[in-house]
Amino acid sequence: MGKDFLYSVLAQNIASKIKNGVLRPNERLPSVRVLSKEHGISMNTAKRVFLALEAQSLIYAIPQSGYFVNALPQFRLQLPETGQIRLVEDSVEPNELISSVYANMGRKDLTLFSIGVPSGDLLPLAKLKKEIVLATRELDAGGAEYEPLQGNLKLRRMVAARSLSWDGRLTADDVITTNGCMHALSLCLMALTKPGDTIALESPCYPGILQLVLSLGLKVIELTCDPMSGIDIHALERLLPEINVCLLVPNFNTPLGYCMPDENKKEVVRLFAKYAIPLIEDDTYGDIYFGRERPKCCKTFDDDGNVLWCGSVSKTLAPGYRVGWVAAGKYKDQILRLKLIHALSSTTLIHEAVGNFLKTGRYDHHLYQLRKTLLENYQRFAHVIAESFPEGTRISRPQGGLALWVELPKSIDTTKLYNYALKKKISIAPGRMFTLQNQFQNCMRLCLGLPWTDELRFALAQLGNLAKMMLHANKTDPKIEFRL
Template sequence: MKREILYQKIAGTIAWQIKTGIWKAGEKLPSLRTISNEYGVSLNTAIQVYYELEKEGFIISRPKSGYIVNYKPLNLSAPATTQPSAQSPGKEEADLIMEVYHSIEDSSITRFSLGIPEDVLLPIAKLYKELTKAMYSLPGNGTRYEDPQGNIRLRNYIARFAYSWNGNLTEDDIVTTTGVTNSISLALSVIARKGDTIAVESPVYFGILQLANSMGLRVLELPTNPVTGIEPDALRKVLPQINLCLLISNFSNPLGSCMPDEHKKEVVQMLAEYNIPLIEDDLYGDVFFGHSRPKPCKAFDEKGLVLWCGSVSKTLAPGYRVGWIAPGKFKDAVIRQKHIHLISTPTLNQEAIANFMENGRYENHLRRLRHELHSNSLHLAQSITYYFPEDTKIIT
């Protein structure tokens, strides 16, 4: 990338951070050397970054004090808490969804509707090597059925990785699946019956509505704050009416809300009082922009009522269809349902992902991915502020 484009890109990122109040007026910005190290650029490029920001009026230079923020940020208000609609998606909406997926290989279409990473963000060459390695190392070159519970090395890694959010799991607590949708489907097949009422966020991911409708479930949408997720008080009021609950607790789709730990703990405890299972879609939990991974509701589960679902579809290999579920007290029933519907999960793909995850390679990839996605999100928000109407609301 040309130097002038690179310094402008970095300057744009810092400018957006200043505009949105991440850096406040009067605060001292990182040193030139820190900027150089953080963005992997030369000291001269870092100087160009701050020169550009100073020229645009975002910062000022003070002798012996460095660079100081000299800008009053925009006051961007977040959208209000949602008011759920009683209307369920009909055939027309379902047909539109299928049209989107039928066009998935059309390179002329920019796919804003599909939340999957572009190829440039994925370690494709390394995954290819691991897939080849798996083919040669497995009995029958990977043509044999897997244990119904799933690849033991993959389950072991997922259990160890769960310690990042204080998850007290072992490999025996995990069942592998073909992705989060499959995890949720298995969970619903075990704990839900036709006519049951399921509580969800509003708005909720369309795939969840499709699953619920296909099983004859009644959907009860909960008021949802775009920053903090569902309102615990709203859930408390409907507890006598529901049979199960399904939440995307971390960075929900489509709102992007992330429930605070105290809300997660409160929700888990109140559901446990009524012996109501919680299916937790934690698909996006590893794609955080802060210093530490947010805990899932599973971290507060003491009765085995939280069925925690995850996958590498949004972080590593969408097409490999590798996911998992920690079903708690429902584990044996989930394994039986998996065996009925799938017999086993794809042997080669699981082994390849397990190979890649060893020795810290997955954590290193996640760090790079989060950095790129964070930078992209800042630039997108910056463009929305510039090009969209003035009353546009945005969550940062």
């Protein structure tokens, strides 16, 4: 057994015991010397094990005393509260706030906690460049020609092959490529709805989806979500007579990061099939799981072709490439007709390159590293939040994905916090962006997809200190506007 492998196995075993409660908070761990002797490894390898655990905030060191188990902050902080199920009759879309936050995309002078994509530092950019060069050599006319309407065959085959990881039964003929997942969702909604129809969405919900459904003239029902398991199935069933279509993100929804249990997915699919209501499934985050295996999808349990399964590599591989797809079931012909009108062809060269990348197996290696980094970031974020944010702060416990949902004390308006933080070169996504109702004003979403550095830790702690200052100012005299 190689040293690197042995060190990794030991670190994972100890980490598992800490997370499962076998090793309790503040319990002393064996010394470096004891660990070295017990496992027949060098002192340096034993030190690496402890350094790896310390980097994940799972243990802490006391000089001359040794290493001790940390009290995991993500379990010490309470879960966020849930919203309310309601039909949003008079939607209040925070357009100005959304525009302001997304105007910060690409700014190198800001710490972008606000944009929910992985940093380029976490992506295999050099390997992707090689795939693009290879694609120009393999494609007719170097990729300058239109590809078939249904999309690049190699990419469709790879998407279908990867569906085996969630017990899917897709073939290349089931898949239509699109220019990113939002394009896929747009085609689905245009095919299935007309102005005045009612759509059910999870709440809080990704702002892009809220803007899309409003642009199509749809009425919205926001579904209350448990921070760990998602929508309430029984509450949903009572609402079905009022719904024309539903759009769910069951695997690691942004911003809460929960994973809907398999039995719930199966029941959701059964209910929508029973009432002949189409279900659009956004599975963009499905590959970014923190557990041992990729979760199943609603599409896994779809025997009637009623689930339109959408995905992309925008959150895992290359946000700017705009590569997505949809397996539209019995609605395939309707989606193809709309793609012909609205896009005609996907980007030939880029889709071929991504298809090649998926085929080589490099994608799975990249995903392993990305998931590991995001999980470690979640634990580090939780540790800093527990140390630096106001008492009473709550956080989600994402089971995958890129987002951490933070709920601050009620008196803190995160839209105001956003404006104060910008002056410190920090950008956040205020909670009001994720709903059409007047709720979540004291919440925010933070992106986990940033390289962990001392500068990032400082920015996160600084954000917590700003929140503390706002809370103190509100308690002192709430009528006086807080000033930096």
